[in-house]
Amino acid sequence: MALILKSDQRSVAPSAVGNWTALAAAGVAPPSVTGFTRLETQPTTIGLQQGLQAAVADPLWMLARQWQFNEFQGEDAGTPLSVSCTVTGNPVRQFRPGSKKDAQPWKMLPAGGAPIQARVEAEPVWRRHPRLRGEAGLQLLRRAGPALRNAVLQAYPLTLATPADPAADPAGLLWSSVLHGRTVDAQALASDLEPLRGADRRLTGLPASLSAMDGSALGILDTWLAWLDGLVFEGAADNPAWQGERFEYAFALGTGAVALEAAEYTDGHVDWEEFQAEPMVSRVRPRQTTFAVAQRHPSPVRYPGMPADRYWEFEDGRVNFAGAEAGATDLLRLSVSEFALTFGNDWFMLPVRLPVGALYAVTSFQVIDSFGVTSTPGAVADNAQTPWHMFTLTHPARLPGDLGNALFLPDSVEDVLHGAPLEHTLVVRDEMANLAWAIEKKVQGTSGEPLDRDQEARALAFQQQLDFAAGDPQVVYRLATPVPANWTPLLPVRRQGLQPGAPVDIHLERAGMKRFYPAPAALGRPDPAYSDFLDGLDAQPNFITPLPVADAVHVRAYVFHPRGHLLRQDPDRPMPDAERQWLEEEEVPRIGATLRRTFQYARSADGRSWLWVGRSKTAGRGEASSQLRFDVAVKAAARQ
Structure with a gap:
């Protein structure tokens, strides 16, 4: 001033x-x-x-x-000219799916294995994707001669049934007409070939159904089976890393002395800030590797739009600091602006190339400045000894050695390509109905491709037109208004049950919507369309369960369940009575949540390609309204 x-x-x-x-x-x-x-x-x-x-x-x-602008302030500080340092690394050698409370065993990680995302997220693919099985079989048919082609088509034909609702599953209708009986079921053939492999993973013989083939068929099948092994990376059917009560992944990595816990992994991107370091007791001895860096010249840190070093210099016009708007109480924006304008040129960078998949700590660091003075700076920390650190893993207890200021370089993949959602589910709150809902938008159909559940719900919402005489009442009483079949209620229940004195701890339990329909005999006149509709409900036991009722002659009752893997353990069989699923209440905020299952493809640092199916959770679209009401009187012209 x-x-x-x-x-x-x-x-x-x-x-x-x-x-x-x-x-x-x-x-x-x-x-x-x-x-x-x-x-x-x-x-x-x-x-x-x-x-x-x-x-x-x-x-x-x-x-x-x-x-x-502190142009006249002398700091008596030299510019760093030469840096020498030593970095110690502890490679990750163990993997444990699930959280600490799951008590899953630690597994040794093989060298050159799958990246972290694929290892954590991968789940079975072949069983629920007939189209993929058929396309993998087409690869064999292109390699095989006429004799082998005819033999495998006769012994292992692909069966792909026509979907029950072609309007909701057009992809299933298309692929059933194209692939059914015209290609090979790759998984059925691979299951018969797998026991015939030797210790070197080479085929030693052919199954009985192909015993008439000559020696050339053995080589073709061996090459095709090796290609099939690297096509898709699969995981366990009951992936213990998936936390169904939170729609998140949890896992841990071990170095032998430190456990790196990732308790809330949701977005498909793994970096060091996902982990929390804790001491671990393991039978696996830590394996340390030392990397020495001698006489390296540091370079100033630069970024686009950085202010000039001197006051009377022309600056880059890509960033306009004068256009930053900050009020008198906007301390964060003022701090960032002051740092960029005053201290932005005080930082230097020293690149060090290190292998990924290890926990690193700087054990020695020496700097020689322009005055020839040698100094040994330490890690950035607060002078008041508060638990504040920069670029450091969170660790509640003191870690062994110098790992308290360690940095983890995960063996993850970047720029992962995501396919179209195989499943898409919204978790929302409905304040008017005082409920939470899981709304299935897409699930896998008969071919493995997405099925439109909104379209399917319209077909499952058959409405019977009532005939009224002139003297009949002009209002109709409804016990409850209908809800689409792809809306699954999440009911609030007490975790401790109805125990006197127990704290009110609420979580959400997946339920099913009950539907009541008049039996055809109760209508008084035949209605073929209505009878076909009820027969269609009975023909889909995997997600529609008939309920026994006392007056079965006049009333039929059904429960509609979800169809996808996100809300079910096994969608290919009827919903068992013992299968229950809970969700933590805080996982359904007012903005909701969006859940997806997709194919994911990426290349690791060694050039290998990886394809797997994983899940993700992102922010939702806000609240929803199911229009659910009870004890409603409507006009006689309305349908039920």
Whole structure:
């Protein structure tokens, strides 16, 4: 800030000088007009434009602006010219799916195995994707000769049934007409070939159904089976890493002395901030590797739009710091702006190439500056000894050795390609109905491709038109309004049950919507469309369960369940009575959540390609309204 004092006197005519002289003799001061001009920044304004502009007024203004930007402040510090350091790494050698409370055993990680995302997320693919099995079989048919082609088509034909609802599953209708009986079921053939492999994973013979083939068929099948092994990376059917009560993954990596816990992995991107370090007791001895870096020249940290080092330099126009708007209480934005403008050129970078999949700590660090002074700086920490660190893993207990300031470089893959969702489910709150819902938008159909559950729900919402006589009442009573078949209620229940004195701890339990329909015999007249509709409900036991009722002659009852893997353990069989699923209440916020199952493809650092099916959870779309109401009277013209 600069204060400039400036005095001005009005000009007067010469004839008035005598009068002023008389006044001065009488002890009266002559009149004058004095003005003060104050030039300063305005920190209470929103914009920084006026404070950062270099307005040229006079030399004193220029000197004051340079003083405000610490241009005249000497720090007696040299520029680092040479750096030597030593980095110690502890490679990750163990993997444990699930959280600590799941008590899953630790597994040794093979060298050159799958990346973290594929190992954590992968689940079975072949069983629920007939189209993929058929396309893998087509690869064999392209390699095989006429004799082998006819033999495998006769012994292992692909069976792909026509979907029950072609309007909701057009992909299933298409692929059933194209692939059914025209290609090979790759998994059925691979299951018969797997026991015939030797210790070197080479085929030693052919199954009985192909015993008539010659030796060339053995080589073709061996090459095709090796290709099939690397096509898709599969995991266990009951993936213990998936936490169904939170729709998240949990896993841990072990170095022999430190366990890296990742308790809330949801978005498909794994980096060091996902983990929390804890001491671990393991039978696997830690294996340390030392990397020495000698005489490396550091380079200043630069970023797009960085302010110039000196005040009177032309700056990059890609970032306009003067356009940043910050109020007097916006401390975070003010701190970032001050750091960039004042201390942005005090940082240097020293690249070090290290293998991924290890926990690293800097054990020695020496700097030689431009004055020839050698110094040994330490890790960044708060002087008040508070638990504040920068780029450091969170660790509640003291870690062995120098791992308290360690950094983890995970063996993850970047730029993962995601396919179209195989399953898409929304978890929402419905304040008007005082319920939470899981809304299935897409699930896998008969071919493994997505099925539109919204379209299917319309077909499952058959409405019977009632006939009213002239003297009948003009209102119809409904116990409850209908809800689409793809809406699954999540009922709030007490975790401890109805125990006196127990705390009210609520979680959400997956339920099913009950539907009641009049039996055809109760209608008084035949309705073929209505009878076909009820027969269609009975023909889909995997997600529609008939309920026994006392008056089965007049009423039929059904329960509609979800169809996808996100809300079921096994969608290919009827819902068992013992299968129950709970969800933590805080996992359904007011904004909701979006769940997806997709194919994911990526390449690891060694150039290998990986294809797997994984799940993700992202923010939802807000609240929803099911229009569910109870005890409703509607006009007689309405349908039920």
